[in-house]
Amino acid sequence: xxxxxxxxxxxxxxMGNDKSIKCEQxxxxxxxxxxxxxxxxxxxxxxxxxxxxxxxxxxxxxxxSPKSPDKAHLNLHINSLELGDSAVYFCASSPSLNTGxxxxxxxxRLTVL
Amino acid sequence: GQNIDxxxxxxxxxxxxxxxxxxxxxxxxxxxxxxxxxxGEAPTFLSYNVLDGLEExxxxxxxxxxxxxxxxxxxxxxxxxxxxxxxxxxxxxxxKFYFGSGTKLNVxx
Numbered sequence: 001x002x003x004x005x006x007x008x009x010x011x012x013x014x015m016g017n018d019k020s021i022k023c024e025q026x027x028x029x030x031x032x033x034x035x036x037x038x039x040x041x042x043x044x045x046x047x048x049x050x051x052x053x054x055x056x057x058x059x060x061x062x063x064x065s066p067k068s069p070d071k072a073h074l075n076l077h078i079n080s081l082e083l084g085d086s087a088v089y090f091c092a093s094s095p096s097l098n099t100g101x102x103x104x105x106x107x108x109r110l111t112v113l
Numbered sequence: 114g115q116n117i118d119x120x121x122x123x124x125x126x127x128x129x130x131x132x133x134x135x136x137x138x139x140x141x142x143x144x145x146x147x148x149x150x151x152x153g154e155a156p157t158f159l160s161y162n163v164l165d166g167l168e169e170x171x172x173x174x175x176x177x178x179x180x181x182x183x184x185x186x187x188x189x190x191x192x193x194x195x196x197x198x199x200x201x202x203x204x205x206x207x208x209k210f211y212f213g214s215g216t217k218l219n220v221x222x
Binding site: 031035040041042043044045048050055056058090094097098101102103104105106107 | 146148150154155156157158161198200202208209210211212214215217
């Protein structure tokens with residue numbers, strides 16, 4: 001069983017479209033994250049949630065809207081996609097806010113044309 | 114964020130030892146993490162240092178000096194499968210993790 005799973009793995013879409021990426025973890029963790037990894041392989045935190053509550057919003061444009069229906073799920077919706085949104089988006093989880101080891105999903109490669 | 118700096122790329126020979134350095138901003142710092150990321154895959158956790166000193170885990174060791182804002186990852190008895198990117202990440206207040214850009218390690222026969 002995959003610990004942190006995200007779908008879809010690949011997403012190709014046109015500029016201006018709206019898309020969603022889903023993430024689920026079966027580790028019983030309290031905290032979940034979204035990271036963006038650009039073409040230079042730089043991993044940058046976007047959001048973190050703890051028990052469905054938003055903890056970190058790292059100056060991400062409001063076209064990006066995370067939603068956590070329960071602590072095992074953290075979805076990412078992106079409106080009005082732009083070319084610069086092309087990247088690999090990684091979902092991750094950790095046992096709690098105060099423990100640091102992150103468990104990453106396999107990533108979702110988004111290509112905006 | 115938090116000025117996490119590490120070399121972009123390194124090359125080493127199979128069987129050798131390599132040290133990957135990382136410096137970070139000390140304000141609000143809680144702990145230092147190392148992750149390994151193979152091309153096209155997710156990062157996987159390697160080590161965590163919160164106190165000064167060396168943590169050893171098999172062929173991999175990680176060192177931390179909090180006063181100097183410095184860490185290194187030491188890989189011994191290099192194997193071809195160790196070719197990957199190694200990401201240094203600093204844990205800061207409010208559970209914020211900032212990653213360096215990664216060091217791409219090329220292991221040659």
